[in-house]
Amino acid sequence: MALAGSMSAGISAMKAHMDALTTVGNNVANVNTYGYKPGRVTFKESIYSTQAAGSNGTETLGGTNPRQTGYGCSVGTIDLDMSTVNMESTGNARDAGIQGDGFFLLGDKNGVGLGPYTGLMLSKVGDFRVDANGYITDGYGNIVYGFATCNAEKDAAGTVTKKGEAGPSGEAISTQLVPLRLPLAAKEADKPTGAKVGDAIFPGAKANDKNVYGDYEGNPPISYNSLSIGADGKITCNNDKTGDPVVVGYIALATVTNPSGLTHTEGPYYKAMEGCGDMSVFAPNGSLAGQYLNNAEGTDKATMETMLGEGGPALLPGFLEASGTDLASEFSNMIIYQRGYQANTRIVTVTDTMLEELVNMKR
Template sequence: MTGAMYAAISGLKAHMQKLSVIGNNISNINTPAYKASQALFSEAIYTTLTSGSNGSASAGGVNPSQLGYGCSVGSISMDMSTASFNADGNNMHCMIDGDGFFLTGDKPAATTNADTPPKTTLTETDPQNLELSRVGDFKFDSQGYLVDGRGNVVYGFVTYTTATNNTMDNAENPKTSTQLVPIRLPIAAATSADAGAPAAGTALYPTLDSTTKMNAYPAGSGNAITADSIAIDRATGKITAVNKADGSITVVGYLALGTVANPNGVTRLQNGYYQAGEGAGNCAATSVGGAVTGYYNNKAAGDTGAVAVQSSGKTALITGGLESSGTDLATEIAEMITTQRGYQANTRIITVTDSMLEELVNMKR
């Protein structure tokens, strides 16, 4: 008899957990790029009263007889499908139309190399260690870094130069580095009386380290250029800006998108971030529309460990707004009603079982 009560208790727990999922979905009805979750129940353990039989030459077979002990939450799955576009008129806001994530995180470690003059070289970053996000609320901070609304730097592929003075002064420039780095505006040249020195405010780009081909900036780099008319290209993720100092058009770099084998398997973190942990597969940094080609970390074909930069495929960007929440309010309200009734029915089982136990105790008076 108490088995019915314990089964009902497990049902109460499961329905409360499902209601928590529904409540979280509804509370995030206006959270940009929120991905709704769904709780699914599974049957709990069974006790076999009589086992089944295939029968014999003289007797027929019988089915097994089993008693169940309620239910539990079998899985809480996440729907990573693309939601609708919410236009807000901000040209620095963008939405991913398709699979993929923006790559965000802390700034990578840097070392001063032995070049003449010395330069600050950024170390290699593994996209597996970065945080994933679907919220493209971007801006450039006071140091010239592209950051999201929570202050994490946004990763991608930046423009570099082969000129020794870090300017764009020959036919071979500009180039796009295939090292995954935080996107940053070029450095503004300082005032200098040296002959041939670039004019104050001229954009200075990173070069490549002479030995490792990593992105290298002038040691003790100054302030970033003052940019205007910043735009993000939908098809390629290319970020362009106008340098206020001289009016030149600057190609800052290209946004990278992180892709995993199983987008629904990413692990939720706080503030709308995800992690490519167990269940999602390895995370790779891809180029929007295949705009950036070559091999990661500026390697050449045939180099040891050379891995080609892949295209994001049909996934593109929509600028001027953010992705809406993935919560379907009508569905959540309907689920809330059925969950409430399921919880109510389980309480009735406990009430009836209690009444039956009371009758059993009162049999002998």
């Protein structure tokens, strides 16, 4: 029945406009949420009923166009606007915003394998702190991933020759992606040869192996002060016991081929699932340019992943990325969707009136 079709079209459009208003409501609700990326709704036409097919005509008659009746609309896409927005100053040296494309990588203490790092979460919110066990975490307790300072052997010229077992002999940056943590403190009863009480013990790092502390895993983290994050992602602090400066490591960033294809989970977190393309991991501002991930060595460059070169996004210390919600646009969309919903309610009420007239014809 034609009247039933018009009512179905109106109802489907009302549902679509309600979904659009829900998206607008979520955008407005998160107008002050750091790192929030707003959604944008597009509509698509619904199914069509073909009453007569088109023809190319005959030797004597011209062609005709198809006759089709549509049955409303539905939500086509709900896209995330991943464009970079303004930064807001917080005055906290442990906060960091990303100047450009990129996401922080966060996870648990178990580390990652050598795959595409799909087990880690991505976030735009860089509100970092240090927990009781020395791990660098965000406000929700998830651990920040990056490239840690590790123990190394150096030659007489000070050149790193090997990234070895845990100990205090020297320091180098490991390019194994690991949970970032303060180095451990040497204890009187449990310290490497030549170390003083309170000295920083750095983890060992080998190619294709997670950073470990070996026999010193039970030691507490160093006591520290003046911890800060640089534009290149470098985390530094001072050792309270010795007064020595300490480089904890570098925060890692990641990019994906299609940022709008990331799957939003909860809070500020995204997952790199199907639809987002390939993920690349690097240090901010090209700070580890030319080095290979996972401490890989050799000349077969075709099989190795490299860090991003010069020109990558830098961090902005003391800032957090503001919400991407544009209130002017959202209020305009709210009016448009409201009027669209209102217009489609008229389709339903008019169709109902016509059906009433049809039912009353026999009287």
